[in-house]
Amino acid sequence: MSYENFSYYYDSLMDPAFYNDYIDFINKHAKFQSVLELGCGTGEVAIRLAKQNKSVVATDLSDDMLYVAKEKAMAENAEVNFKRVDMTNFESNQQADLVLCLCDSLNYILDENDVKKVLMNAYQALKMNGTFIFDVDSLYxxxxxxxxxxxxxxxxxxxxxxxxxxxxxxxxxxxxxxxxxxxxxxxxxxxxxKTLPVHVYGEMLKEAGFSYTVFSDFDSYKEECERLIFVCKKEM
Missing domain, CATH: 2.20.25.110 (S-adenosyl-L-methionine-dependent methyltransferases)
Structure with a gap:
């Protein structure tokens, strides 16, 4: 189920510092100018990156989330290209340096075959040597x-x-x-x-063509954590 009326209250329930941690993590682990974000929600990460003079395309399946994101971007004078996209079924006309799927957006994909499709779509949307960063809630x-x-x-x-x-x-x-x-x-x-074991995501990433490193809560990997962050590379 996509977000509906809850979209208009989402930001009031989130800690802005959480998004700053994401920006710091992204800038530490990727070199990029162009960005494609999948499941952008209310646009917090996309807007922050746009204000760093990055070229950002931000997508979501929820019309309500996109409406909120567009309103915020206009208010903050941030240039973001927002699009309604199903991350399980899309083709990118222009490859990006960085693809993002954050804030447990991938956990809303309940079918494992659809998760594979997202990872493969992200691979196709990346330039060679590009970076794909996504997170999921841990099993713990x-x-x-x-x-x-x-x-x-x-x-x-x-x-x-x-x-x-x-x-x-x-x-x-x-x-x-x-x-x-x-x-x-x-x-x-x-x-x-729904979330999956770490090794299952790893197998899917290798099948899609990625090499990857796993982190936990913006730090080194540990099993008992809240959030797993995968930093994936598209290599020859």
Missing amino acids: KCNVILNDYHEESHDDDFDFCWDVKSDGAGSIEHHVVIIDRENDDCVDEIHHQ
């Missing part, structure tokens, strides 16, 4: 940290409730409820995600 996060997870907050104008169910095998269901009394709005959405 999905099976342990998020198992029966509950979070809520309340104030005079706004109620937020987030519940997560895990099947113990990498699949999770998010239930998000937002009651916005100030704007007379209510959001009630369910989202499904």
Whole structure:
């Protein structure tokens, strides 16, 4: 399920420092001028890169996410080319130095064959010696940290409730409820995600033609982490 009304509240629930960590990580591990982002969401990473004078094409499947991203880019005078794209089924007319798929966007691809398609599409969209950086939630996060997870907050104008169910095998269901009394709005959405073992992603990457290194939470790899980040190279 793609984001709908939740898109308009997404940024208010995220820590801006999180995106700064991404930018630092990207600049450390890739040399690039042109960027293609898959699953750009509200455009936080794309806008930051555009303001570093990078040439950015940012894509998402959700019309609502793209609307928010475009509005933000205009407000910040950031030049980003936004497009609606299904990352499992696209062809790029112009290859990029860097392809990104961040903020667990790939976890919304539930079928393993479709995950393979995304990795192969990313390979085709890259210039030779280009870099593909993507992240996924770890099995540890999905099976342990998020198992029966509950979070809520309340104030005079706004109620937020987030519940997560895990099947113990990498699949999770998010239930998000937002009651916005100030704007007379209510959001009630369910989202499904799935993650795979590290070695399965590795096998898919090798099949697609990539060499890769795995990191955890912007640092060295460890099994008990929240986020796995793959830095992949398209080489001869």
